[in-house]
Amino acid sequence: MFGENLNDLFAFATVARERNFTRAAAQLGVSQSALSRTVRALEERMGFVLLTRTTRSVSLTEAGRKVLAAVAPRFDEMNQELQALNELRDRPSGNVRITATDYAANAYVWPRLKPLLRRFPDIRVELINDYGLANIVEQRYDIGIRLGDQIERDMVASRIAPDLTMVIVGAPSYLAQHAAPKKPQDLTRHSCINLRLPTRESLMSWSLRKGNREVQVRVDGQLVFNSTYQMLDAAVEGFGLAYLPKDLTEEHVRAGRLVWMLESWFPTYVGYHLYYASRRQTSTAVSLVIEALKQSC
Structure with a gap:
């Protein structure tokens, strides 16, 4: 019975x-x-519905969410242990999933991963651009990259970048x-030019700071993107003002393609950190990626 339930739970x-x-x-x-029959048999044995099925989608019931939260970490741990056995070979190998803003x-x-991946071709990296502040445990990411003040306290974190200053820019045109x-x-x-946030299904407000004063401005315009680089291109082309990392705009400002505005209001945040779940045993591949990301470019 246990073996049957384990297979069906997986x-x-x-x-x-x-x-x-x-x-x-x-x-x-x-x-x-066959898979549908397996899940239905599991539901019958457990006595409650785990999945709500329609012709187009599948969603979790409340019971299904609780069961997934209970079993998913165990399967991940078993997978990591088995993956670690593979890494006893001569060359480190394995999959590493990372979530970060673009x-x-x-x-x-990416600049710090390239030398590592050339050195260890059996390490495979999945790098997902995301502004959604994903829960890395629930979403099965090995490493997250976020600003220092956005990281949950139960994570192991290390700084990988200097503080981040945000600026407002517009083209001379x-x-x-x-x-x-x-x-x-x-x-x-x-x-x-707005940035769409997937977590709240809303547009990101522009946070500005001058001394002890801080304001949140909700702006409007013709364009909405979910990519910082598209926002930058649109600003350079004269479609409007954009709120962007200072380092990303400096070359364009020096070249005269963009102009900084409201400079006394530019806010600065604790720089990007990598983080990972403290209770999860990291594989050799993940450990190598972590060490690479800690190195300055």
């Missing part, structure tokens, strides 16, 4: 994570109908037709 966890029977069946190497990934993660803002409230009268 099948359920795969469907729950994929939110799709077809993809889960492909991963498990079984037919979709700016952090481009500025600090845009400013030729619109007077530069003199105070934060003036931003509401400008066409601003």
Whole structure:
């Protein structure tokens, strides 16, 4: 009975994570109908429904969320232990999943990973750009990259970047037709380029700070992106003002393609940190990636 339940629980966890029977069946190497029967048999033995099925989607019931939270970490731990056995070979190997914002990934993660991956070709990295502040345990990430004040306290964290200053920029072509803002409230009268946040399904407000004063400005404009680099390109092309990391804009400011505005209001945040779950045993591959990310470029 225990072995049967373990196999069926693993099948359920795969469907729950994929939110799709077809993809889960492909991963498990079984037919979709066989997988559906397996999950239904598990539900019957447990006495409650784990998944809500429609013709287009699969979602977890409250009971299903509790079961997934209970079993998923155990399967992850077993997978990590088995993966660690593979790494007893001559060369470190294994999969490493990382979540980071696109700016952090481009500025600090990818440049430091390239030498490591050339040295150890059996290490495989999945680098996901995300502004959603994903729960790395629930989403099965090995490493997260976030600003220092965005990391949960039960994580092991290490700084990998200097403090981050955010700036407001606009192109000379845009400013030729619109007077530069003199105070934060003036931003509401400008066409601003927004960033979509997936966690709250809202647009990111612009946080500004001057001494002890801090304001949150909600702006509007023609364009909304979920990529810092698209926002930068749109600002350079004169489509409006953008709120971006200072380091990303400096070259364009020096070249005259962008202009900083409201400079006395630029806020500075604790720089990017890598973090990972303290209770999870890290594999050799993950440990090597962590050490690489701690090195300065």
